[in-house]
Amino acid sequence: MALDLNITKDDISAICLEVWKLEKTFKQESKLGNSFSEKISQRIKRFKEILKRANIEIKDFSGENYNEGLNTLDVVDSTEDSSLKNSIIKETITPAIFINGILFKRSKVIISISLSQ
Numbered sequence: 001m002a003l004d005l006n007i008t009k010d011d012i013s014a015i016c017l018e019v020w021k022l023e024k025t026f027k028q029e030s031k032l033g034n035s036f037s038e039k040i041s042q043r044i045k046r047f048k049e050i051l052k053r054a055n056i057e058i059k060d061f062s063g064e065n066y067n068e069g070l071n072t073l074d075v076v077d078s079t080e081d082s083s084l085k086n087s088i089i090k091e092t093i094t095p096a097i098f099i100n101g102i103l104f105k106r107s108k109v110i111i112s113i114s115l116s117q
Contacts, residue, residue, distance in 0.1 A: 013097060013105050016058045019047045020095045024060075057098040059107065061089040066111045072096045072103055077110045084114040 023044045051058065061073065066087040076093060089109045096107035 009104070012056070012099070016051065016056065016097045016105075017094060019044070019051065020058050020060065022047070055100045056104075057101075059096040059098065060092045061096070061107055061109055062092045064089050066109075066113075072106055074106050074108045075111055076108050079110070079112050080115055081112040082115045084112055085116060087114045088112050 026040060026044060048058070059072070066073075066089050073089070073096070079090065088111065090112040091110045093108040093110065094105075096103065097105040
């Protein structure tokens with residue numbers, strides 16, 4: 001049964017961003033040894049499953065190779081790194097959001113540029 005919901009693009013973006021921030025915070029706190037409940041991890045997974053069923057994907061590009069042809073990204077800052085073989089996406093500031101496989105919101109990222117290219 002389809003519902004006619006009064007939800008805006010901004011609402012969808014905000015929901016996705018908050019789920020992504022929650023997951024990122026949880027991962028950072030877990031690395032620090034803070035004791036978070038497994039229930040919190042399960043809630044994050046549940047949020048993502050619900051979004052997946054609605055064909056909504058949240059994509060974090062951190063650590064992936066960077067090339068200028070990626071139309072899903074807005075580069076907000078860059079650094080040069082002579083130790084890198086390839087340019088990489090150093091950090092995702094906000095994730096990309098895809099709905100039904102179509103780009104809905106571009107990701108904002110910081111890149112590290114390889115000087116050996």
